[in-house]
Amino acid sequence: MNILLKAARIVCPDNKELHLKKRDILIKKGTIEKIAATIDAPSNTKLVDLKNLHISLGWLDTGVSFGEPGHEERETIAHGLYVAAKSGFTDIILYSSTEPVPDTSSDVVFLKERGHGKPTRLYPMGTLTKKGEGKDLAELFDMKNAGAVAFYDFKKQVANPNLLKIALQYAQNFDGLVFSFPQDGNIKGVGVAHEGIMSTTLGLKGIPSLAEELQIARDLFILEYTGGKLHIPTISTSESVKLIANAKKKGLDVTCSVAIHNLVHTDEMLSDFDTNFKVSPPLRTKQDVKALIKGIKDGTIDYVTSDHIPIDVEEKRVEFDNAADGSLGLESAFGALNHIFGLEETISILTKGHSRFGLQNLVIKEGEKACITLFDPEVEYSFGVDHILSTSKNSMFLGAPMKGKVYGVINNDHILI
Template sequence: MNILLKSAKIVCPENRELHSKKRDILIKKGIIEKIGASVEAPANVKTVEKANLHVSLGWFDSSVCFGEPGYEERETIANGLLTAGKSGFTDVVLNPNTYPVPDTSSDVVFLKERGLGKATKLHPMGTLTKNADGIDLAELYDMKNAGAVAFYDFKRQISNPNLLKIALLYAQNFDGLVYSFPQDGNIKGKGVAHEGEVSTKLGLKGIPALAEELQIARDLFILEYAGGKLHIPTISTAGSVKLIAEAKKKGLDVSCSVAIHNLFFSDETLVGFDTNFKVSPPLRTKSDSKALIKGLKNGTIDFVTSDHVPMDVEHKRVEFDNAKNGSLGLESAFGALNTLFDLDETVKLLTNGRSRYQMESPKLEEGAKACLTLFNPEGEYVFEAKDIRSTSKNSMFVGASLKGKVYGIIHNDLTTL
């Protein structure tokens, strides 16, 4: 694949020489061969010129779900990776949200093989416990050797504190990353929305912030005792930000992420009972969203995620109480973040996170492998159903005003332009 990008404005704050400069970028066989003010197109090179073309290092998402295996009607791996690439993501971490769940090394190998030959690289996680049932540890060491980047019982609490302690102790032997979903199921009960004024008015069973914060406090105590590496995915409350900030001051090896929809929306959007807004953890208050944004800016929250969860219509077009959790997020991720943050902050958030999973960080320089995202950061638009590339259509962002469009990616000597 040979491509010449013409007059691309580079957004790469870590490269002071190139940041905010307009340059031509020549890519041959997947390698950045030349970056210059004016580069002539050699023979057999495709020239790419786009309106207000900007380019950055490839974007990373730490939480996406596809349906394969078991739920292919929601999303196949092939279409999911194409959607990710069209949305600007060169690397995605795949949640173990399939049937059967990936709890052995052969399951991880299957997922990696299904992701081969795509512009977006798939990095699978394995479950923390067998069948993700929270009883016995899965084959963590074997799955790590097979390519699993972390271990997570997707959206399920670790109810047994001793299990988390053992997992953290065991995973230290091979530098494994352990996930713990921040929700106490006993306190959550049958809740479906944030416990507060809105849920009370709507007659919806509430999920108090306590359900999240108590679980995080417990997990941090265990981490302090056992050591190891802990990741807390998709936090949603101001109290959670405070707890993690205090843990980091103690020097604990803890990281956390936040779903973009928890920054962009609040529980007030539930007034219409649209089940696309039913997610786990739930949308919280506006003050929680402000605290989450502040946590990102001061470094308490390590990175953002689309928390992309395709869900078929049969599980969404039902009563709110009975609907499955989850919303699409890949296609709207850039437009939503670019609405909330300035461009440099947006790109920084979208490129953060790889090091936590021991992935190689890409570079934007001559001689480096091309791992690039192409986009136009200008132009406001209303996100519509036609903007959805996923097989499922359960996006809470339909009707939202977003800013900026993605052109595609160049990665693995392939492109989605």
């Protein structure tokens, strides 16, 4: 397929020659053939001429759940990748949150095959331990060879410190990336919300910040001893930012991410017991939000993730204590981030992370494969039900102010707008 983008403003902070320039871009058979001020459309070419069209390198989300296999009623892989593409993401890292969990090479191959040939590329994680039970290491090397980009027992702490030590040591043999969820389950207990004024007022069992910070401190001590590559997903407290900043100053190979909703909302949103705001880790305080945003700006926090977790209505329309954790995040990601950070910083955030997961870093350049996200960064609106494309509808962003509309993507020799 041939595609001609007309008058597209290129947002590419790392390329001074093209950054914020308005150009026509001709794409033939998935490859950028020409970038120029004006290009006449050849025959048999799809013309893309959209209002206030901006483009950037395709976006990466480092943490997404769907439902398949096990919970197809929440979201299938095919439809989830459609949602990701319409939300601007050309690449997603798929959490090991399926049922059964992906703890063998054949499981990883299955997930890759289900995502093959779509406009959004899918890169699966494998579990760190067999069945995700935290007892014995899974087949890490075999899963790596099958295409797993990291190893993670989804939203579960690595309770056994010796197991994390062995995992970090073993994974160094094949450059494996180990995830460790930052929450001590013993300290969390049966908590369902941030431990503070709001949880006390509402009578909800609290999850202290200590549950996260103690786990991170322990993991960083182990990493300092073993070496290796550690990623700490979805941190949520101000002290966590400090702990990771200090570890980086020591030269430890650690990265971390934060969920977008922890940059937008605080535990004050729980006042109506709306279960869409029940997530793990929980929403924290204004002080934590401020520290997390500062951590992104100064580079302590490496990646921002949608932490997209579809949950069907039956598991959300129950008492707050019994509701499943999770919120949608793909559809609202760009609008929420652009509202907070502005265009250039948002694009820098959304295009980071490829090398950490062993993925190819692409560029917008003649002769290169087209991996492009299309959007209008100026549209302002409130996020509504009509903006949700996912099968499940559990979004905590309903009513939140957004800035920016995504048109779609050009990737994998596909166009979806």
